[in-house]
Amino acid sequence: MDSLTLICTAALLAAGGLYWFVCFFGSAEVKGKRAVQLTGGSIDKENVQDNYKQYWSFFRRPKEIETADKVPVFVDTFYNLVTDIYEWGWGQSFHFSPSLPGKSHREATRIHEEMAVDLLGVKPGARILDAGCGVGGPMRAIAAHSKANVVGITINEYQVKRARMHNKKAGLDSLCEVVCGNFLQMPFADNSFDGVYSIEATCHAPNLEEVYREIYRVLKPGSLYISYEWVTTELYKAEDLEHVEIIHGIERGDALPGLRTYKDIAQVAKKVGFEVVKEKDLAKPPSHPWWTRLKMGRIAYWRNHILVTILAFLGIAPKGTVDVHEMLFVTADYLAQGGEKGIFSPMHMILCRKPAAE
Ligand SMILES: C=C(CC[C@@H](C)[C@H]1CC[C@H]2C3=CC[C@H]4[C@H](C)[C@@H](O)CC[C@]4(C)[C@H]3CC[C@]12C)C(C)C
Numbered sequence: 001m002d003s004l005t006l007i008c009t010a011a012l013l014a015a016g017g018l019y020w021f022v023c024f025f026g027s028a029e030v031k032g033k034r035a036v037q038l039t040g041g042s043i044d045k046e047n048v049q050d051n052y053k054q055y056w057s058f059f060r061r062p063k064e065i066e067t068a069d070k071v072p073v074f075v076d077t078f079y080n081l082v083t084d085i086y087e088w089g090w091g092q093s094f095h096f097s098p099s100l101p102g103k104s105h106r107e108a109t110r111i112h113e114e115m116a117v118d119l120l121g122v123k124p125g126a127r128i129l130d131a132g133c134g135v136g137g138p139m140r141a142i143a144a145h146s147k148a149n150v151v152g153i154t155i156n157e158y159q160v161k162r163a164r165m166h167n168k169k170a171g172l173d174s175l176c177e178v179v180c181g182n183f184l185q186m187p188f189a190d191n192s193f194d195g196v197y198s199i200e201a202t203c204h205a206p207n208l209e210e211v212y213r214e215i216y217r218v219l220k221p222g223s224l225y226i227s228y229e230w231v232t233t234e235l236y237k238a239e240d241l242e243h244v245e246i247i248h249g250i251e252r253g254d255a256l257p258g259l260r261t262y263k264d265i266a267q268v269a270k271k272v273g274f275e276v277v278k279e280k281d282l283a284k285p286p287s288h289p290w291w292t293r294l295k296m297g298r299i300a301y302w303r304n305h306i307l308v309t310i311l312a313f314l315g316i317a318p319k320g321t322v323d324v325h326e327m328l329f330v331t332a333d334y335l336a337q338g339g340e341k342g343i344f345s346p347m348h349m350i351l352c353r354k355p356a357a358e
Pocket residue numbers: 085086088089090093094095096200201203254255297300301304305325328329331332335
């Protein structure tokens with residue numbers, strides 16, 4: 001080999017190495033997390049693996065998941081385990097949105113979020129609630145778009161920390177406030193919000209009636225509530241074993257005490273006193289598939305898996321991160337199958353009004 005060939009080979013190797021480094025340590029989306037910063041949320045590094053086992057133990061005793069008082073703990077554990085991986089591999093908005101041809105995932109996400117607040121019809125300065133706010137991606141988009149004051153509530157203390165940090169960084173902390181608490185028993189006065197929204201969050205409630213009743217309580221009479229619900233659709237057949245396996249896979253990988261059918265949503269809303277203004281499954285055509293983003297990411301998930309394995313081996317990421325990542329990897333597949341078969345929707349939209357006071 002002459003020296004020119006040697007130099008060229010070395011340059012190629014260096015460029016390849018740099019490319020892998022950027023791919024590995026850089027981010028697929030714009031977010032505030034890098035692989036080397038993955039943690040177990042509020043869980044101490046050495047306890048992550050045990051907490052992951054504890055999360056799975058809930059599914060070995062499904063009756064416990066049905067016991068309402070155990071669910072917030074189970075959901076909190078789940079979000080300690082996944083929040084950093086979500087932020088790293090998906091972004092600050094922990095939800096799906098229909099694909100929009102010609103638009104990026106970020107734009108499609110923002111449009112889906114802005115639609116929610118547009119339908120609430122709130123004015124600048126109004127006080128609105130985000131029930132189940134995650135790390136606040138939707139809250140910031142909605143506050144910036146509507147100029148409303150948004151109060152977010154999440155059961156997970158680590159998400160509160162992340163959301164407050166992002167709000168400050170985005171210069172939106174004067175419009176956005178974050179509270180740690182349970183949306184089944186909120187620390188807010190009756191009739192104190194001009195609007196409420198929940199994006200892919202109430203699916204974690206063991207009993208939809210309880211959370212809708214609580215949202216109804218804090219909403220001012222005459223004001224609107226909008227929710228994007230996770231449901232099984234009319235195509236889901238309980239006697240089809242493949243359908244059952246997909247839905248169970250979605251429940252296990254997403255901390256769900258049991259997916260509801262689309263029929264339950266309006267029924268429960270009416271039961272607690274709401275008038276149903278509009279109900280629509282936003283996943284249905286002419287919407288473009290929401291699950292293509294999940295499928296397109298497959299190569300990146302493999303890359304992420306290798307990276308997480310190396311980081312855990314080196315002791316940089318907590319032990320247990322590999323298991324959590326693997327769980328999400330498998331879940332992504334169940335979600336995409338549910339979407340493709342049309343048996344599952346993460347965006348069954350319902351818009352309700354609390355009747356005006358007499
Ligand atoms: C509303 C909920 C969460 C919905 C989505 C935001 C998340 C559901 C599945 C998640 C993911 C699956 C695969 C991961 C991948 C293996 C990893 O490398 C990078 C992150 C993922 C893409 C991750 C991102 C978030 C989800 C899409 C539920 C919980 C009610």
